[in-house]
Each structure stands twice: as structure tokens, then as C-alpha cells.
Amino acid sequence: MLKHFFRLLFIGIFLVSCTFFEQQAKNRVLIQQVDTIVDFNSVDAFPLFPKCKDIPSREKQQICFQLEMAQHIYGSLKQYQLNAKELVNDTVLVKLKVNALGKTSLSYINISEETSQLLPEFDSILKVSVENLPTLQPAIKRNMPVTTEFILPIILKN
Numbered sequence: 078m079l080k081h082f083f084r085l086l087f088i089g090i091f092l093v094s095c096t097f098f099e100q101q102a103k104n105r106v107l108i109q110q111v112d113t114i115v116d117f118n119s120v121d122a123f124p125l126f127p128k129c130k131d132i133p134s135r136e137k138q139q140i141c142f143q144l145e146m147a148q149h150i151y152g153s154l155k156q157y158q159l160n161a162k163e164l165v166n167d168t169v170l171v172k173l174k175v176n177a178l179g180k181t182s183l184s185y186i187n188i189s190e191e192t193s194q195l196l197p198e199f200d201s202i203l204k205v206s207v208e209n210l211p212t213l214q215p216a217i218k219r220n221m222p223v224t225t226e227f228i229l230p231i232i233l234k235n
Contacts, residue, residue: 120216120217120218120223120225121217121218121219121220122135122138122216122217123135123138123139123142123216123225124142124175124179124213124214124215124216124225125138125141125142125213125214126141126142126145126146126211126213126214127211127213127214128141128145129141129142129145130214146173146210146229147229149206149209149210150171150203150206150207150229150231151231153202153205153206153209154202154203154206154231157198157202159196159198159199159202159233159235161195161196161235162195163195164235165192165195165196165233165234165235166233166234166235167188167189167191167192167232167233168230168231168232168233169186169187169188169192169199169230169231169232169233170186170187170228170229170230170231171183171185171186171187171203171228171229171230171231172184172185172186172187172226172227172228172229173207173226173227173228173229174224174225174226175213175215175216175224175225175226175227176215176224177215177221177222177223177224178212178215178222179212179213179214179215179222180212180213181207181210181213182207183203183204183207184226186200186203188200192233196233199233203231
């Protein structure tokens with residue numbers, strides 16, 4: 078009788094311990110699945126110009142980045158005489174890429190054909206302007222530098 082009691086006790090402990098380990102394994106799998114979910118549409122830190130690095134707030138860093146980028150591009154465009162034979166009133170969308178090393182490049186320019194004909198040198202001037210940008214601190218995602226893209230609207234009026 079005592080032998081049967083110990084056998085039942087042993088089998089009971091064995092069964093309970095097996096389900097305990099199953100629950101632990103399920104929890105680990107769930108944690109791994111949650112940990113691998115990454116939002117590819119956002120970054121933890123935006124690319125930064127050297128001037129914006131010391132700003133403590135993430136939102137203010139983003140604003141600083143946007144202002145510095147716009148000032149640099151618009152300042153570069155002002156150096157050139159863009160003469161059109163007709164009235165130009167258009168918005169050009171410029172897609173820029175900041176790679177994981179902080180180098181900015183031009184992905185594409187969305188410009189109407191009419192504006193492109195009126196200002197044929199606009200795209201080459203814009204390329205030079207982007208090439209002259211300083212090296213930025215790249216965007217950060219999960220403590221790693223990542224490549225980011227963004228669109229800069231340029232309003233042309235004369």
C-alpha cells in the first residue's frame with residue numbers, strides 16, 4: 078500500500094512538473110514574439126544636424142532637423158538664378174534619404190513636366206545642394222543607426 082502511495086505521489090509530481098515546464102516554455106515563446114515586433118515606420122531618434130544634438134526633447138530635435146534641412150536647401154537654391162520665361166507656381170516634392178552613416182542623398186524629385194521644362198536646371202541645382210549637406214547623426218532604431226527617408230516640399234513661385 079505504501080508503495081502505491083509513493084508511486085501515485087511520484088506520478089502526480091511528475092505530471093505537475095511537466096505542465097509547469099510547458100507553461101514556462103509558452104511564456105518564453107510569447108516574450109520572444111513580442112520582442113521581435115518592430116515598427117518600421119518610426120525611429121527612436123531622428124537624424125540630427127550637429128547643431129541639434131544638444132536639444133533634450135525628441136519633438137524639438139525633430140523640429141530642429143526639419144528647420145535646418147529646409148534652411149540649408151532653400152539657402153542653396155537662393156544662390157542660383159532660377160529664371161523662367163513664364164509664371165511658375167508649383168510644389169516640388171523631394172524625397173531625401175539619410176543613410177546609417179549620416180550621408181544624405183536624393184532619392185527622387187516629383188516635379189511636374191511643365192515646371193521641369195520652365196526650370197530645366199532645377200534638378201541638378203538641387204542635387205548639388207543635397208550633396209553639400211553636412212554629415213548628419215543618423216536616425217536610431219533600437220540603439221542602432223538606420224537609414225531613413227523623408228519628403229521635403231519645395232514651393233516655387235515667381
